[in-house]
Amino acid sequence: DGGITQSPKYLFRKEGQNVTLSCEQNLNHDAMYWYRQDPGQGLRLIYYSQIVNDFQKGDIAEGYSVSREKKESFPLTVTSAQKNPTAFYLCASSTGTGPVHPLTGELFFGEGSRLTVL
Amino acid sequence: KNQVEQSPQSLIILEGKNCTLQCNYTVSPFSNLRWYKQDTGRGPVSLTIMTFSENTKSNGRYTATLDADTKQSSLHITASQLSDSASYICVVRRLNSGYALNFGKGTSLLVTP
Secondary structure (H helix, E strand, O other): OOOEEEEOOEEEEOOOOOEEEEEEEOOOOOEEEEEEEOOOOOOEEEEEEEEOOEEEEOOOOOOEEEOOOEOOEOOEEEOOOOOOOOEEEEEEEEOOOOOOOOOOOOOEEOOOEEEEEO | OOOEEEEOOEEEEEOOOOEEEEEEEOOOOEEEEEEEEEOOOOOOEEEEEEEOOOOEEEEOOEEEEEEOOOOEEEEEEOOOOHHHOEEEEEEEEEOOOOOOEEEOOOEEEEEEO
């Protein structure tokens, strides 16, 4: 079945450690995204990538890093510079971001990864 | 300032009853509006998309409406089921905005037996 796989589902980190969240998709989508979800807040965009070997910062990129070496994969690293990393992280993909296609841009989400800093 | 406001923040209804969730937005120029359902601890799933020319769209027991003049959308759930318990998120896309989306904070719905 086509979809997005995130791992791990739960992750605990000590302060000062970097952690990497995995995101793999087999939907053949060009665009991939990382969002952060906190209680009582809307989803906030961390990074997005429209094509292999290219990515752009979203609204809250500080303390995070990404790579896009393969179309299928878009891992997110939460670095020790992120001051408040405890959150639910969602990876998503879409068929494209072209403005001439209003029906594109539906986000297909993974199951999420919950990161807790101890 | 969040350009997408959802109400109510939370809602509890009895199984079998109907309910309506609201989404008001100020995003302009408007491209489309999607409603997503997010089960607890899971990723959101798209329920329906509304474009500028559409007033009503149904997906099973879910019916979304859009009034582009007043910038309001609603999601009506008919004959609620326990499995409808979830957070419902309104997402508005600005025309020619590329990747950028505007997320509401969601309405948390609990359906009780």
